[in-house]
Amino acid sequence: MGQHLQSITLKVRTFAILREIVGKGQMTLELPRQNEKTTVADLRRRILELYPEIPARKIPFGIAVNAKIVDDKSIINDFDEIALLPPISGG
Amino acid sequence: MFSISQHAIDVDKLLTTVKDDAAGATVIFLGTVRDHNDDCAVSGIHYETYVRMAEEAMAKIEADAIKIWNLKRFAAVHRIGDLKVGEVSVAVAVSSEHRAEAFDAGRYAIDRIKTEVPIWKKEVTNDKGPMWAEGTPLEVG
Numbered sequence: 001m002g003q004h005l006q007s008i009t010l011k012v013r014t015f016a017i018l019r020e021i022v023g024k025g026q027m028t029l030e031l032p033r034q035n036e037k038t039t040v041a042d043l044r045r046r047i048l049e050l051y052p053e054i055p056a057r058k059i060p061f062g063i064a065v066n067a068k069i070v071d072d073k074s075i076i077n078d079f080d081e082i083a084l085l086p087p088i089s090g091g
Numbered sequence: 092m093f094s095i096s097q098h099a100i101d102v103d104k105l106l107t108t109v110k111d112d113a114a115g116a117t118v119i120f121l122g123t124v125r126d127h128n129d130d131c132a133v134s135g136i137h138y139e140t141y142v143r144m145a146e147e148a149m150a151k152i153e154a155d156a157i158k159i160w161n162l163k164r165f166a167a168v169h170r171i172g173d174l175k176v177g178e179v180s181v182a183v184a185v186s187s188e189h190r191a192e193a194f195d196a197g198r199y200a201i202d203r204i205k206t207e208v209p210i211w212k213k214e215v216t217n218d219k220g221p222m223w224a225e226g227t228p229l230e231v232g
Binding site: 090 | 139223229
């Protein structure tokens with residue numbers, strides 16, 4: 001359990017316009033560990049800081065944790081599969 | 092049954108999949124790439140998806156459609172990759188005892204696919220270059 005202290009590591013997938021802005025479809029992101037309660041809101045804040053083009057272009061996005069869309073209060077854990085999902089347009 | 096395909100959708104095969112001797116009605120919906128959107132000429136569409144989540148979302152839609160309309164069979168395919176005008180991007184086929192249920196279930200399924208399955212399209216336009224389509228935000232849950 002040596003790695004449990006400073007930060008958590010997330011695998012983040014991006015799609016469509018967000019993939020183009022981020023520049024890759026998959027990345028690894030480290031977030032500071034917040035007393036075992038790092039939330040989706042913390043992740044969202046970090047993404048918006050790292051990629052200011054997303055808020056500048058007012059691109060809304062949902063966040064999925066392990067393939068389920070969750071709200072910003074949800075807790076995320078080490079090695080969860082995260083996905084950043086802009087509004088969908090299939091069909 | 093749902094699949095995501097990088098190759099042309101085989102409509103005959105889809106119809107075979109929903110064939111059932113107890114069904115008196117089969118309805119198939121085909122979504123095709125249109126040559127314009129609003130005033131813009133469109134020459135093709137690029138589609139991409141998040142496969143894991145798309146398969147889970149479609150399984151729910153399929154189970155609900157079968158239950159609500161007592162369908163005999165259900166099959167859907169969504170294409171990804173680069174499509175030209177006229178190509179089939181999505182197909183939904185259902186079979187049921189009578190036609191009313193089949194029509195309703197087909198409409199229900201395609202409407203939910205468009206608002207719940209994580210698929211994105213980028214339209215290739217001559218005037219403005221490639222543009223991601225405006226879409227529907229995914230809901231929590």
